[in-house]
Amino acid sequence: xxxxxxxxxxxAAVTRFGLSSIPQRAGSVAAALFGIxxxxxxxxxTLSIGEGFRQALTLSGSPDVAIVMRSGSDSETVSFLGGxxxxxxxxAPGLRRGPEGPLASAEALVIINLPKRSxxxxxxxxxxxxxxxxxxxxDDVRVIEGRRFVPGRNELIVGRxxxxxxxxxxxxxxxxxxxxxxxxxGVFTARGGSAESELWGDAFALQTAYQRxxxxxxxxxxxxxxxxxxxxxxxxxxxxxxNVKVLRQDEYYAAQSRVIYNLITGLGSLIAGLMGLGAVxxxxxxxxxxxxxRTREIATLRALGFGNGPVVLSVLAESLLLAxxxxxxxxxxxxxxxxxxxxxxxxxxxxxxxxxxxxxxxxLLIRGIVYATVIGLIGGLFPALRAARMPVVxxxxxx
Numbered sequence: 001x002x003x004x005x006x007x008x009x010x011x012a013a014v015t016r017f018g019l020s021s022i023p024q025r026a027g028s029v030a031a032a033l034f035g036i037x038x039x040x041x042x043x044x045x046t047l048s049i050g051e052g053f054r055q056a057l058t059l060s061g062s063p064d065v066a067i068v069m070r071s072g073s074d075s076e077t078v079s080f081l082g083g084x085x086x087x088x089x090x091x092a093p094g095l096r097r098g099p100e101g102p103l104a105s106a107e108a109l110v111i112i113n114l115p116k117r118s119x120x121x122x123x124x125x126x127x128x129x130x131x132x133x134x135x136x137x138x139d140d141v142r143v144i145e146g147r148r149f150v151p152g153r154n155e156l157i158v159g160r161x162x163x164x165x166x167x168x169x170x171x172x173x174x175x176x177x178x179x180x181x182x183x184x185x186g187v188f189t190a191r192g193g194s195a196e197s198e199l200w201g202d203a204f205a206l207q208t209a210y211q212r213x214x215x216x217x218x219x220x221x222x223x224x225x226x227x228x229x230x231x232x233x234x235x236x237x238x239x240x241x242x243n244v245k246v247l248r249q250d251e252y253y254a255a256q257s258r259v260i261y262n263l264i265t266g267l268g269s270l271i272a273g274l275m276g277l278g279a280v281x282x283x284x285x286x287x288x289x290x291x292x293x294r295t296r297e298i299a300t301l302r303a304l305g306f307g308n309g310p311v312v313l314s315v316l317a318e319s320l321l322l323a324x325x326x327x328x329x330x331x332x333x334x335x336x337x338x339x340x341x342x343x344x345x346x347x348x349x350x351x352x353x354x355x356x357x358x359x360x361x362x363x364l365l366i367r368g369i370v371y372a373t374v375i376g377l378i379g380g381l382f383p384a385l386r387a388a389r390m391p392v393v394x395x396x397x398x399x
Contacts, residue, residue: 028285033326035282036375039275040330040368045338046268047367048358050261053345056161056356057257060193061250063226065137068219068236071243075256076109076218077126077352083214085242089221092239094232096222098136104221105134108206111352112177112199114166116344123344125162126198126352127177129206137222141195146171146186151202154209157186159196161355165344169199178209194253197344197355220249256347276375283319283379316380323376327369334368335360 068089069079081089086106095102108129113122132151135141149155158169168175173184182201190196207213223229226248233246247255339360344353 029322032279032282032285032379033322033329035279036323036326036372037330037333039272039279039375040327040372041334041337042275043268043272043371044331044334044360044364044368045358046271047265047364048334048338048360050264050268051361051364052356052359053264053354054257054261055359056192056197056354057194057253057347058250059191060195061248061253063248063250064223064228065249066221066223066229066232067247067249067252068221069217069245069247071245073245076107077111079217081106081216081219081244083216085244086216086219088239088241089219089236089244092221092232092235094223094228094235096224098133100132102221103133103136104219105131105137106203106216106219107131107134108203108210108212108215109217110178110206110210114162114168116165117167118165120167123166124346124352125166127156127206128198128200129203130200131203134200134220137220138190138195140191140193141188142190143186143188146184149185149201152205153202154180154182154205155185156182156199156201157188158184158199159355160187160189161196161342161344162199163187164342165197165353165355175199178206179211180205180209182209192357194256194347194354194356197353260345260347272371276371279375280378283323283375284382315383316377319380319383320373320376323372323379324369326376327372330372331360331365331368335365 067076068081069076070081073079083106086104090102090104090106095104097103110127110129111124112127114125115121116123135148143157144160146157149157156175163169169184171184171187175182175184188196188200203216207215221232223232229246229248236242236244236246338358341358342355343358344355346352347354
């Protein structure tokens with residue numbers, strides 16, 4: 001046991017000596033630490049955009065809710081269903097039923113332009129006409145200000161995200177859309193999901209305002225259970241009167257978020273990778289400076305019998321501690337600066353704005369710290385090998 005114990009004692013002694021010299025190298029150490037912190041902050045902050053967008057859409061989905069669209073449609077906005085088709089879908093087996101009938105909401109969608117509060121520029125917003133069952137199918141919708149719209153009236157309720165991002169959506173305000181002037185009567189939440197980026201009104205009133213006739217874009221239906229989906233889908237697929245695509249709601253929204261999420265994640269990783277190269281060079285410079293400043297000390301320790309292993313690991317340990325400190329600082333900065341920050345961006349699948357909040361999750365923080373650790377490992381490896389390979393005689397001659 002004396003051999004391994006002595007090895008660990010050597011490692012502790014060499015590491016302690018190295019850490020005690022940090023005040024003499026405060027400038028280079030601080031530059032490396034803040035460089036790594038900046039890289040991690042950018043990485044986590046950028047990825048939090050994609051994560052927040054993904055959460056806004058996936059939170060809207062439920063495995064026991066199905067969405068039915070025209071076959072070949074990638075999103076609701078490009079789908080079309082007739083009134084008779086919507087009725088047939090509502091009568092399909094596997095649907096949950098309430099006192100007023102099947103829990104299915106045939107929904108009409110229109111994209112309108114509204115000015116953003118921050119810039120005043122117009123952006124696309126989804127105006128959704130729903131039926132009475134919509135509030136039961138989407139059981140996460142809660143009116144937090146005002147009231148629900150009255151069926152048949154030209155009234156709207158707006159999602160909290162839309163109310164924050166776009167001007168003129170206060171309760172009591174009026175909005176001209178189609179051939180109708182609508183009155184805003186309420187604000188609703190939906191657990192932070194994409195529905196909060198929409199305006200809702202009565203489906204029949206929306207059809208009248210836009211002269212749509214008896215037509216819809218989709219039908220949203222709550223199933224008896226998630227296991228009922230296959231029977232529901234098979235019944236609709238076999239019906240010769242229909243030509244529809246049937247998806248679970250959570251699968252539909254996951255597909256809707258994929259393009260933007262992959263784009264943001266890819267760009268964020270690319271930017272962080274380029275910045276990471278700079279941080280690696282900063283760490284290399286810092287650790288080479290540390291080895292240069294301790295050349296004589298390291299040579300003396302090796303002359304006294306200290307092995308190469310403790311010397312290498314002590315330099316790596318210092319580099320990793322520096323990287324962990326920088327990664328933790330960067331993650332903390334990203335959390336304070338970005339988490340919960342609200343914005344809106346275009347969903348290219350539906351061509352409408354989605355309001356969402358940046359989400360700095362524990363997984364992203366861990367990813368940032370792991371990235372910082374890799375930077376520290378690379379930045380400390382070559383200086384550590386240099387320290388171990390330096391001839392003792394050469395080191396003792398250093399001033």
